[in-house]
Amino acid sequence: MAAELIKGLPIAKQIREEITKNVEGLKAKNVSPKLAVLLVGDDEASVVYAQSKQKVGGNLGIEVDLKVMPADTEESVILDQIKAWNEDKDTHGILVELPLPKHITKEAVMEAIDPKKDVDGVHPVNRGYLMGGQEHLALIPATPLACVALAERAGIELSGKKVTLVGRGDTVGRPLASLLIKRNATITVCHTRTVDLPGECQNGEIVVAAAGFAGLVKKEMIKPGTVVIDAGINPTPDGKSICGDAAPDVADVAGVMTPVPGGVGSLTTTIIMENLLKAVKLQGLA
Amino acid sequence: MAAELIKGLPIAKQIREEITKNVEGLKAKNVSPKLAVLLVGDDEASVVYAQSKQKVGGNLGIEVDLKVMPADTEESVILDQIKAWNEDKDTHGILVELPLPKHITKEAVMEAIDPKKDVDGVHPVNRGYLMGGQEHLALIPATPLACVALAERAGIELSGKKVTLVGRGDTVGRPLASLLIKRNATITVCHTRTVDLPGECQNGEIVVAAAGFAGLVKKEMIKPGTVVIDAGINPTPDGKSICGDAAPDVADVAGVMTPVPGGVGSLTTTIIMENLLKAVKLQGLA
Known part of the structure; x- marks a missing residue:
């Protein structure tokens, strides 16, 4: 007997409908949710993931600002970009596609992201909230x-x-x-x-x-x-x-x-967008 | 047949000997490890724990600065004290005895502690390092x-x-x-x-x-x-x-x-002191 399948797409669709409603609510309050994605180098899977975020975001009324940097970019340039996004009130989420080139210290990049904008849940503070049972504060x-x-x-x-x-x-x-x-x-x-x-x-x-x-x-x-x-x-x-x-x-x-x-x-990109809306809330904007 | 017992005291003694050596090494470099302990109110167990830290610290050449505040202390006063310890170069560890009185937000107090001085491992960043498998960075x-x-x-x-x-x-x-x-x-x-x-x-x-x-x-x-x-x-x-x-x-x-x-x-107070020495290291002083 074959297993009953739980298919991702119908559930992704459900969640997207919820997101769409939330985005409309935010726009009515003049908050236009925006996700910044940094892609360093040309790892094939990462390129696909980044583009998928732009597409899914677009369909949901969410702007996805994709920044592509060459593989030999210095770490300081990456950190400066993250700092700029941290300080930009109109950017609500920041995601750095992994893996990063080997000369970059992954941990330094993760810790540079404002925890409240960390839609990928990679900052130690977000991991700590999760471990501490404080899921309402955590981006996961x-x-x-x-x-x-x-x-x-x-x-x-x-x-x-x-x-x-x-x-x-x-x-x-x-x-x-x-x-x-x-x-x-x-x-x-x-x-x-x-x-x-x-x-x-x-x-x-x-x-x-x-x-x-x-x-x-x-x-x-x-x-x-x-x-x-x-x-x-x-x-x-x-x-x-x-x-x-x-x-x-x-x-x-x-x-x-x-x-x-x-x-x-088939759910992950949609959930990144759900995380973006949680980030908006954690930033006190919803 | 009765179980073989693992007794804590001989193991605590082992660890204390290691700590004593480390403390001597630090003092030779003019670093005198100091732990600040905050006790708010007069919870009986907390008083005993705080005093035990002073005693164990004293035996190991570690100064334990115990600050006692009345149970009705305002949260802002507690946060100011923590801030002062965070900024004090000569204080290497900060521990707030729990439970705190009910009018105090425990999470706010924990997050106020500089993660590198958080010898009780309660700050989300330390929990996050632990969860992320980065034990070398974590106070636990x-x-x-x-x-x-x-x-x-x-x-x-x-x-x-x-x-x-x-x-x-x-x-x-x-x-x-x-x-x-x-x-x-x-x-x-x-x-x-x-x-x-x-x-x-x-x-x-x-x-x-x-x-x-x-x-x-x-x-x-x-x-x-x-x-x-x-x-x-x-x-x-x-x-x-x-x-x-x-x-x-x-x-x-x-x-x-x-x-x-x-x-x-019978090991925990000793391990707090071990954490203090790790804190000294994380602060770049060892």
Whole structure:
């Protein structure tokens, strides 16, 4: 029996409708939400992501100011640009596409962003609010938020559930752990040093795959009926498409599953825009 | 068979010897480490903790400047005091005893402390560094650090181990989860909404009790031979002593256990002093 799929697009559409209404409300108060995106170099995926933000933003009445800098840009130039955006009252969100070129200190760039404009949730203050259970103050990375939004909007109860989270990275695994704890899930965090990954996955009523490793979560690891949320975005071997962290045949045993492509990843850009509206609010403008 | 006990005092002594050496090294460079402690009101436990810091600091050659303010002090006065300490080059650490009186916004006070002087690890930036895996930059709360120090210094391997963590609070449970993930443990975080706490505890090779609820972890929940680290500090029913989150007879089945009193709690003041020396380093003075 094939798993029921939670598709990202209808949920993204729901959220976009909410955003559109909010944007109209803000414009009526003469606040025109604007997101600044910095792209340094020409990493292929980053170019696509940046353009996608412009497109999605445009459809929502949100201006996305994309600034492209050459790969050999000095760190000080990047920091100056961020400072200018921090000080610009008309710029409400700042996002720097990752990865950055190797000569740039990623942490210095992240910490330069005004936490209240940090729509990617990479500043330590935002991570700290999240860890401290102060979600209302935090701007939170889009992928973990997308995982939670898909589950919640598809009517999947998280409270009291056993969730096995595969992955402990700082953009998905760890922030997602905080979100799930706050939502009363009993979480187990697995990673490369976990001795019995199949056993841990079989223990979960919900398994979230967020390791960034194609096909890591296999059919044999999943108890029939399990909810599988796949946050993986990996290139397929031929480089022509993307695939998840769950092997395709996991769908044969899972009860409910998010597809890749078309699941978690199809929500992230929309959630960045939702974060922008939260940023507007945190700046006292809404 | 009774569990082998990991006693806190010998380990505290080890750490104090290391601190004493470091303090001597700093004084040779004309840096005299100084901790400022603010006590607002007369909460009985807080008075004891503050005095204990003065005593332990004194024995280590560390000056502890204890400032006592009445319970009805206005928030602005507290914030001004913190600002003065932030700006004072000779004060390297700032700690505000909790709980604060109810008319004070705890979060405002925490965020007022210079993160580099925040020896209690309560500022969002420090929580964020911890969550982001940047422990070298973070000042981290003493109790979770004490749990890890007891385990590591008693030779208990954490890497690859299944750890059941009972408690998700912001001073022990959540920061400890980050520390354990970083040390390659496979952690399960349990809390009041966990459906099968006994089952989760029985799954753990190590159980950390950090819920702040006397006797919550019972003998029947513990697999023979388990390592039990008890971070609970609860008043006994007669109010004359303290007891842990693990019931006393857990010691009959556990393989190794930290006692209460005399375990985790006997390390925390010492670790505050260790944090002070890290703060000195983060301030570029060591």
